[in-house]
Amino acid sequence: MSLTQEFIDKDNKYGAHNYHPLPVVLSKAEGPWVWDVEGKKYLDCLSAYSAVNQGHRHPRIIKALKDQIDTLDLTSRAFHNDVMGNFLKKLCEYTGFESTLPMNTGAEAVETGIKLARKWGYEKKGIEKDQAEIIVCSGNFHGRTTTISGFSSDPETYDGFGPATPGFKMIPYDDIEALKEAIDPNTAAFMVEPIQGEAGVKVPSDGYLKAVRDICTENNVLLIFDEIQTGFCRTGKRFCWQYEDARPDVMLVGKALGGGLYPVSGILADWDKMDVFTPGTHGSTFGGNPMGSAVAIAALEVLEDEKLDERSQELGSYFMERLSKIPSDKIIDVRGKGLLIALELKEEAGKARGYCNKLRDRGILAKDTHGQTIRFAPALVIKKEEIDWALERITEVILEE
Ligand SMILES: *Cc1c(COP(=O)(O)O)cnc(C)c1O
Secondary structure, eight states, X not given: OOHHHHHHHHHHHHSOOOOOOOSOOEEEEEBTEEEETTSOEEEESSHHHHTOTTOBTOHHHHHHHHHXXXXXXXXOTXXXXXXXXXXXXXXXXXXXXXXXXXXXXXXXXXXXXXXXXXXXXXXXXXXXXXXXXXXXXXXXXXXXXXXXXXXXXXXXHHTTSOSOOSSEEEEOTTOHHHHHHHOOTTEEEEEEOSSBTTTTOXXXXXXXXXXXXXXHHHTTOEEEEEOTTTTTTTTSSSSGGGGTTXXXXXXXXXXXXXXXXXXXXXEEEOHHHHTTOOTTSSOOSSTTOHHXXXXXXHHHHHHHHTTHHHHHHHHHHXXXXXXXXXXXXXXXXXXXXXXXXXXXXXXXXXXXXXXHHHHHHTTEEOEEETTTEEEEOOOXXXXXXXXXXXXXXXXXXXXXX
16 A cells, blocks of 8 residues: 555544545645655645745744744743734734734634624624624635634535524625625624635625725724735735725734744734723633744744745736636636636536646646635745746646546
């Protein structure tokens, strides 16, 4: 039996079957590249769902973590530590918000945003006890907790996990009229992804972000952007809302904040919203811990110093333009922003998964979403020559019968 199969069998024998990974077992990584246990090299075009924007094992982020574990480990928030404050300051400066609340995973940041919105609704907007509503969009992906799964529109996500947490209302994505109609006096917030990543890189119409910003302002409703996947330069700006200058009231971040080395997430808001949290109302044993804080500082410095926003925008435009020139009627759409790119195939062309398997054989790891779509989201440190290398192979796979 192959080494690969041995590992896969072990995963399947002892691990819950809550994923369906491509049959490749990775054992080494560097920059945009990964290697499997057989020694085969691949270009990683998923980047752990955009959690490794800075590239795998960035030396500067590794050093920050190593230095940190040599001096102080976990303290909990029962005491202060001498790293967290520097991280919070750095994150506020990087994002332009007044305050932040650090957590660990994306889903926890979403839960934190929901709690803030509800408490703000009762204390500041005057919504009657337990009546607060949050509007979300169909096709959303905000994580996997029971509450978050409960307001998903994807049966795979919510089916069998009810009863759903009440207080959520769903409207279509990219529909300004639907938002206007859905808002009522009990609406505390509208929570939305600036691009729906997991739904297949759904890019809303130009002007949508700005329009939802204005509608929320007019109606005294908090606008919450989930930038967990789109944030930290992935779409060619620090944050995707910056394309339309649509600054949210609350921004959710995660994934690349941990530089691919450590789970770090959080929410950002100005003090007139964040002050609804008082001692004892929220927390996390690991949130703001010294390792995560040290890693996040380095992760942010890398994004800045290596100008990964500009790189992502330039290389993303190039990649997309070249993909849209592949002469094949199998392709019905190439879309995205920065290096968050999707290629959608006609039904008759067959499932995207088959293409992902063929790409894997040629040394490219990409993930299919929703049947017909392949996502390309390499690390933002990728070089133009490496994109050319990938384009050659992608073209071959698409043109093949
Ligand atoms: C990945 C993701 C989450 C959840 O993050 P986890 O760290 O997996 O809990 C939430 N929102 C968006 C948009 C995501 O892409």
